[in-house]
Amino acid sequence: MEDFLWELKTERFLKGEMTPEELRVFEQEQLDDNELKAYVTMSMQLQQAMSEDDWLTHTTTNSHYDTVKKWYQEDDVLEFKEKIKQQATTAFEKPKKPFTLQKYWIPMAAAFVMLFITIVYQLTAQPSLQELYATYATWNDTPSFIVQDENTTNTKEQIELLYNDKQYELCIEAADTFLSTATTDRTNVLIYKGFSLAQLNAHTKALEVFKIISESNTIDASKGLWYMALIYLKTEDTENLRKTLHTITASPTNYQYEKALELLDALE
Known part of the structure; x- marks a missing residue:
C-alpha cells in the first residue's frame, strides 16, 4: 500500500468516516x-495522548492532582507539547522520500505516549505519607516573644532564640525552667517544647506535650490536635x-x- 493511502485511510478510520x-x-x-x-x-495512541481535554478538566479535590495539573499547564510544558504536535503533523504529511515508519514515526510517537502516561500517572498516583508530611509540616509556625524595644532578653525570648538557632535540647531545658513556675503563656512555651521534641524525633514525648495543649x-x-x-x-x-483529623474537621x-x-482527602 502506498504511504499516503496509509495516512488517508488511517485518518478516516480514526474519525469514524x-x-x-x-x-x-x-x-x-491490518491483519x-x-x-x-x-x-x-500508534496513530490511535497519539490521538488519545493529544486529546487531553477530558482528563485535564477532570474534577477532584485532591491537592496533589491540582499541583500536577498546574505543572502540565505551565508554559515550558505546553511549549514542549506543541513541538510534539508539530512533529506529529509533519509525520502525517505526504513524504517526499520513501516512508521511514520504523526510523522516525514510532520513536517520536512512542516518546510522546510515554510522556502522556507519565503525566497521567502523576495525576492519579497517591502521594506517600512522607510526601504529605513534607507538604503539611508546620514546625516553623511558632509564636514570637521578642519585643524590639526591650534591652534585655527574658526567658521566653531566649526560648524562641534557641529554637530558631536549632539548639533544640537547650530550648527544651529553657522551656521546662519557665513552665516549672509560670502561670501565663504556658501554651506558647509548650509549643516550642513540643516543636523541639519533634525536631529531635522524640515523637512520644512530643505527643505528650501536644496532648496537654x-x-x-x-x-x-486545637493547635495541639494539629x-x-x-x-x-x-x-x-x-x-x-x-x-x-476527624476531630479537627468536626468544627471549622x-x-x-x-x-x-x-x-483527609489525600489519605482516601
Missing part, C-alpha cells in the same frame, strides 16, 4: 500487514492520624481546619 465495507476491508489489511497495524495502533481550656487548644496529627503523619500512624473554628480537610 469509513463505510461498513471500507472498515471491513481496512481491518483485513495482513503488521507494519500497517503498528502504524494504526489539646486538652487545655485555652483558645489555642501538631499531634503531624506527628502521626510523620510516624505513619494512619489510624490515629485519621482519628485526629479549629486550627488548620482547611488543611485537615485536604489531608
Whole structure:
C-alpha cells in the first residue's frame, strides 16, 4: 500500500468516516500487514495522548492532582507539547522520500505516549505519607516573644532564640525552667517544647506535650490536635492520624481546619 493511502485511510478510520465495507476491508489489511497495524495502533495512541481535554478538566479535590495539573499547564510544558504536535503533523504529511515508519514515526510517537502516561500517572498516583508530611509540616509556625524595644532578653525570648538557632535540647531545658513556675503563656512555651521534641524525633514525648495543649481550656487548644496529627503523619500512624483529623474537621473554628480537610482527602 502506498504511504499516503496509509495516512488517508488511517485518518478516516480514526474519525469514524469509513463505510461498513471500507472498515471491513481496512481491518483485513491490518491483519495482513503488521507494519500497517503498528502504524494504526500508534496513530490511535497519539490521538488519545493529544486529546487531553477530558482528563485535564477532570474534577477532584485532591491537592496533589491540582499541583500536577498546574505543572502540565505551565508554559515550558505546553511549549514542549506543541513541538510534539508539530512533529506529529509533519509525520502525517505526504513524504517526499520513501516512508521511514520504523526510523522516525514510532520513536517520536512512542516518546510522546510515554510522556502522556507519565503525566497521567502523576495525576492519579497517591502521594506517600512522607510526601504529605513534607507538604503539611508546620514546625516553623511558632509564636514570637521578642519585643524590639526591650534591652534585655527574658526567658521566653531566649526560648524562641534557641529554637530558631536549632539548639533544640537547650530550648527544651529553657522551656521546662519557665513552665516549672509560670502561670501565663504556658501554651506558647509548650509549643516550642513540643516543636523541639519533634525536631529531635522524640515523637512520644512530643505527643505528650501536644496532648496537654489539646486538652487545655485555652483558645489555642486545637493547635495541639494539629501538631499531634503531624506527628502521626510523620510516624505513619494512619489510624490515629485519621482519628485526629476527624476531630479537627468536626468544627471549622479549629486550627488548620482547611488543611485537615485536604489531608483527609489525600489519605482516601
